[in-house]
Every structure is written in C-alpha cells, then in structure tokens.
Amino acid sequence: MSARTSRVDHARAAADFIADEARTDWHDGALWFVREKRDLAAAAVPEWEALRELASAIKEHTLSRLDEYLVAFEEKARANGVHVHWARDAEEHNRIVFGILEQAGASRLVKSKSMLTEECGLNPYLEARGIEVVDTDLGERIVQLRREPPSHIVMPAIHLKKEDVGATFHEHLGTDAGLSDPVALAAAAREHLRQRFLAADAALTGVNFAVAESGALVVCTNEGNADLGAALAPVHIACTGIEKVIPRLEDLGVFLRLLARSATGQPVTVYTSHFRGPREGQQLHVVLVDNGRSRQLARDGFWRSLKCIRCGACMNTCPVYRRSGGHSYGSTVPGPIGSVLTPGLDLERYAALPFASTLCGSCTAVCPVRIDLDAQLYRWRQIVAESGQAGTAKAAAMRASAQVLGRPWLFRAAGAFARRALRLLPRRLARTAAGSWGEARELPDPPARSFRDWYRENRSDASTQGRGP
Ligand code: SF4
Secondary structure, three states: OOOOOOOOOHHHHHHHHOOHHHHHHHHHHHHHHHHHHHHHHHHHOHHHHHHHHOOOOOOOHHHHHHHHHHHHHHHHHHHHHEEEEEOHHHHHHHHHHHHHHHHHOOOEEEEEEOOHHHHHOOHHHHHHHHHHHHEEOHHHHHHHHOOOOOOOOOOOOOOOOHHHHHHHHHHHHOOOOOOOHHHHHHHHHHHHHHHHHHHHHHHEEOEEEEEEOOEEEEEEEEEEOHHHHHHHOOOEEEEEHHHHHEOOHHHHHHHHHHHHHHHHHHOOOOOOEEEOOOOOOOOOEEEEOOOHHHHOOOOOOOOOHHOOOOOOHHHOHHHHHHHHHHHHHHOOOOHHHHHHHHHHOOOOOOOOHHOOOOOHHHHHHOOOOOOOHHHHHHHHHHHHHHHOOOOOHHHHHHHHHHHHHHHHHHHHHHHHHHHHHHHHHHHHHHHHOOOOOOOOOOOOOOOOOOHHHHHHHHHHHHHHOOOOO
C-alpha cells in the first residue's frame, strides 16, 4: 500500500452517510431530479442516440491517435502565442503552475472549476508556498470555505442544503445568522468574489476541450467565472488532462450538445468560451497533464474510460452514489467513472470502489460517450479479487456466490431452502430476515418453479429445437 494514504473504506463511509436517513433521502431526491431533467432534455433531441454514437467514435478515434493530436494541438497553440507545458504527474503539474506564478510575481490566484487541479492537490501545494487561492465557482467556493473536497464533479456542493450554506457564509463572509435564501446567499458570494477577481494577479481555468486543429481551449461554465478571471488577470493558466483533445472545431458541436444536457438537463452551458491566444499584454499558459492517463490508455478493457467528458450523469443516476454521497468514495472523481479511473492510480487504496455499484448498468445507459462503465467495474472486481485485495469477508462471499451461481441445482436448492425458512418465521421476523426491506418492499412469494421450467414444460416444441430461453 502506498505509504502516503490509507485504504478507502466506502462501505463504512456510506454507513456514516446513510445514518442520517432524512438527509440521505433528500440527497437521493436532489440527484434524481437532475437525472430526470437529463432524461427530458435527451428525449427532446430526436438524434440523441446518433449523437452519442458519434461522440463515442470521435473520442475512440482521437484516443487511438492521441500522440498525433496532442502534438498538432501543441504546434497550433504555440503558433497562437500560448506557452505549452507538459506534466508527467501531479507533482510536476503543481511545480509548473507554481513556477509560472513565481516568475510572474503573482501571489493571488483565482481559479474556476478544475477537477484536474483537485486531483493534483494544487490548492494545498500553492497555499503552502504563500499563494492565496480562491475558487470562484460558487459550489467550489462553498466547499473551499468549509475545507471540504467537492462531492460531485459538476455540482461540488450538492451534499449541502441551503441552511448549511447560510451557516458557512455567516461564519466566513459575515452574512446574517440564519440566512438561507438562495438569492441573498448568491448575492453575498458575488460581492465577496468580485473583490477577489479584481485583486487577482493570475487566473487558472480548467479545460473542457482542446481543439487540435486550431489550438483553441474551450471552457464551459454556467457562472462566467472562468471568463471573468481570464479577462481580468494578466496571467491565464489553463490546466488540462491529455485526454481532453479533440481533432476539429467541427467535432465540438457534437460534444456541446451532449455535455450540458447530460449534466444538468440544460440545452447548453451558459458560457462556452474559446481561448485561442493571449490578449495583448497577457500571458496564456496551458499545462497538459498525464498523471496516469497513459497507463490507463494502455490497459485493455479500460482505455475507453478516457472518453469521459465529465458530465456527471453517471453519478446522478447511480443508486449507490445517490445514497452514499460523493465523499464516501474518498477520491476526486466519485461515482461509477471514479470507481473505474481511481483503481488504476492506486489499486490497493481504491480496491473497494469497484464494489460500490449494483452493476445495474444505469450509468452505462446514460453516458453520453457510451463508456461501458458497468463492464469495466466488473473487470476491476476480478482484478481486485485476483490481486488478493478484496478482503477476507468479501473474498469468501464471492467464492460462495461463485459456487452457488455456477451450479443451477444448488442455486435452486438454496432458493427453496430460503423460501421455506422464511415461511416458518413469524411474518414480521421474516421481513427483517429477508433484508432491511421495510414495508414498501413487501413482495409476493417468488413462484415455486422458474420461468425456464415453465417454458420447457409448455413450449417443449421450441426447446427441443434448441430455441428455448
Ligand atoms: S463516464 Fe460518461 S456519464 Fe460519467 S461523467 Fe464521464 S461522460 Fe459523464
């Protein structure tokens, strides 16, 4: 195990989260509301499935020639007057950003939302070196004031209610105690952030797409904070994972139509800004970061995870994420895609995450770039088990399941035994023994024989011709 960190215990963290039943229900409902908005937005686009197919194909094509497109992007960006930096890992990324700030004499940095800088631990790195870092995305600023990590990649403070935000602003921004009106809270944040924007020496933004054909950086936000930061500060640093490159401007429309609809159900993000070169007197830097992405690209069965455009839809739909909260994953990117990406960074630390899923496939069904998330989670489970990282109880349970599920007669016998045992118990006890199902899960007894048996008996002509179920 890596000495720097301990293993993530998702089950324990999830148990802490669901101990507050009312908050869990509220969190579940808030995420499901976003999922439903996504469904309505997707259904309103007749060519939705064709767009997903196209987006997936563009990403797969780009990933299969990533070196070529990155070099093409670099050449164009340099020709546009952009300083291009390459970072092998988080440490190098942080060093490069600090070096740029140091050289420019900058000590106050405003940042727009960038999961990459969270992944690299940039804020503490810079703060330890005397740089004031202010996250300017509203959700990010809220969690930064609380000294918490984001719990979602698109909605960083989705785990907090407006009353929590009111208490945080009262403590840090001096708003009235008990203030929980979202409009008033947003106005207080605006006032507070406006002063930071005006005083900043440098602005850092994330990147949603890097266009190889033109060398342009495309940044999508709903608050305009990236634009304001980059427009005011004399130094603009854009940090991007190497997988964000796309071949042509023409491809961008495909992703933009999918991104906001998948993320929040909006037709498009409020701001979609193209930074092609520095404005007069400004420095524009782009830092291209690997940090394990090349290794993931080389992994058979997992390289498609790099198609991700970070819309967050897989989190909003995941029943485990919705009811365990983003912090329970202990990783920068939570939910299904996080559980696919992070074991590749540190298998021992993140061995529990591929199991934080029901494998229902809902994540795969909504993913705008058609990543086979459930299949990749299943593959990671196999790797975790083979590497001996599954833990004694889980390994024993999986061995027992394999024995039972691999032998239909044993599966049927176990089912019959369980049914008989439940019938012998008093009704109330039987419900408890069947799991913590509660009143809403009171289901009728399962049929005495399986559908397969019924089919064989009633459609024997079909089964004898090898067309049985
Ligand atoms: S894996 Fe797919 S659904 Fe999940 S964040 Fe990435 S693009 Fe969105």
